Amino acid sequence: MGWTVLVVGIHDINHIADTVLVAAEPISQVNKCLLNELYLYMRKHPCSDIILLDSDACQSTAIVRNIVAYINKIWKRTHTFVFGTDNLKHILMAARGGADGYIFLNSSPEEIIKTICHAGKTREFIISDCLLAERQQLNAHQAQLYEGCFSQNLTFREREVLTLLISGLTNNELASKMNISTETARWHVKNILHKLDMRRRSELIARWHQEMHFVTC
Template identity: 35%
Template sequence: MSGDREAHIRVLIVDDHAVVRRGIRSYLEVQEDLEVAAEAANGEEALDRLRLMAAHRELPAVVLLDLLMPKLDGVATTKEIAGLYPDVRVVVLTSFGEMERIHAALAAGAAGYLLKDAEPPDVVAAIRTAARGDVFLHPAIARKLTQEMVSPSTGLNALTLRERNVLALVAKGLSNQEIASNLVISERTARTHVSNVLHKLQLTSRTQAALVAVRQGLVTNEGAGEQH
C-alpha cells in the first residue's frame, strides 16, 4: 500500500477562496493516481507549506495555483517555487486569460496554464502532464499563443494593458513622477514603461506618443497635454 502512495502525484492547491480549494480537492481525491498533499490560501502560505514539506522530504510534484491572491500573487509565487524547488512543477488555474499574465506566468516557470472554465478532466490532465515534465495549456491559451506567433502584435496591440495606461497618461502631459504617482509605482518603473512604449511603437519622443494615443482614441485632443 505504501508503494501505491509513493506512485501518487502529490498536489498542493493554492487559492484564496476556500470553496474553490474544496471543489478542486474533492475532484482530485477521486483520481487514483492523485493525492492532495495540502492547501494554501495565498503565495506566502504556499511557500511556508513547501518549506515544511521540504524539511520532511515530502515535496509535492505539482502546485496548482491561482494568479490573483493576497500577500504574494501567483506569478511571484511561481518564480519563488521555480527558484527554490526546481523539481516542483507549477500549473496556473485562474480566471485571467490576458496575454500579459500568460507570458508573465510562463516566464516565471509555470508548466501549465488553465482557465477556471476548464473541464475537470483538463485540470487532471494538466497536473499529470506537468508531473511528467511537459507543459499543458488551456486550448484557448494555446490558440492565443499560436496566433501571436503567426501574427506578431504591432502598434497598440504590442502594448500590455499597463503600457496602454502609461501611454494615455503620457498623452495627457504627465511627467514620469506624475505617472508613477497616478499608477502607484516607482518613478523608475514608470520611466521603464515609457521607454518600452516608445520602443514598441518605434517612436522617439513623448510628443509622437501623444499623437499616436489621440489617433488611436486612447485620449481625446482635449485630454492631450503639452509635451516637454
C-alpha cells in the first residue's frame, strides 16, 4: 500500500498534483482540496500520509503553525510540506511554522520523493533542492560566495562543517563525513548558528539558497 497525498491550495494546484502523480511508487493516490475546505475534508476522509500546502495560501508563519497544529491533532502521523516558488520569506515561513519541509514548484518527481522520504528520517526542516546530488559539492564560484557571506569569525573547522551543513547534511551525516562524533558535530553546528546569529539550521540553509539564487539567476 503506497502513500496518499493531499494537495491543498487556493487556486491552481494541478501542476504540483500532476507532478506528484508522475512519481508513482511509493505514492498510490493524490487528492486535492482548497484551503477553506481543509478542515471539513479532514473530518470526512481517512488520514493522508503527506500534505502539500500551497505557500500562497498561508501568508504568515502563524497561519502555517495553526494549520500544522490542527493536522497533527487530527492526523497524527501526517507529514506536512509547504510548496511554492524560490522565495526566502516563504521558506522561513514554512520552517518557523513547523512544517516538515519546503518543496519548490519546479522540483522533479524524484526530488519530491527524496524530500518526503528524508523527512521521515530526521527532525530537521528539509528543502527539496538541498537533496540534489549536485548541491552536495561546492564549485569554485559557490565556495567564493560562501567565504564572503558566511565565514566571518568562523574557525577553519567550523568552515568545513558549514560547507557540509549548507548541503543539507544531518548531524549524523556530518559526523560520518568528517570522522567525528555526533556530539562534536552538534557542538560545531550550535557554535556556527550562534556566530551567524541564527536560531535554526533551516534559516542558514534558506539564506544560503537565497544568496545562490540571487547570484546565479
